[in-house]
Amino acid sequence: NAGVTQTPKFQVLKTGQSMTLQCAQDMNHNSMYWYRQDPGMGLRLIYYSASEGTTDKGEVPNGYNVSRLNKREFSLRLESAAPSQTSVYFCASGSDSFTNYGYTFGSGTRLTVV
């Protein structure tokens, strides 16, 4: 089925460990996004990529790095995990950054940092 695939679905890390969240879409969308969702705060944009080869910071980029490997894949890396990064992470893709209807979200990654 077409859509956005995120892995892993769940992860527990110790403080200071690193990990990479993977995201892939098969809809030929140019734009891809990483969000985090915390209770009572809704979704906050971490990084986005308007097209292959470009990435830009969102609202809460500190502690994260991203890589747009190709048009399909957009990964999010935590170099040194902190408890404040405990959250649910969503990847999304869209056919246009601002105007086109068509955002598709992955199913999320529940990350706990202890």
Next chain:
Amino acid sequence: EDKVVQSPLSLVVHEGDTVTLNCSYEVTNFRSLLWYKQEKKAPTFLFMLTSSGIEKKSGRLSSILDKKELFSILNITATQTGDSAIYLCAVDQYNYGQNFVFGPGTRLSVLP
């Protein structure tokens, strides 16, 4: 297969109209249903619903959940041009599911 369906997918109204957006779902391990308003890049959280029949309100927006019939509605009264956005419905699941299942969204355009 878990799924969330929203209707209509697109809606055009004039300022002052009242609109009702629909979200129906078929998911396992239901925990809660969430509504978001999406303008530009980052969706804004509107409501989280966990119990049937309890209306949540915020200004001109209100929402209610029916867990027996597996749907939720989002009402917007006296619409304004600033309400123009994509409204996303998502269902949160307990562990061992997809975690979250998002609907495709309803694109609302409010004309002056």
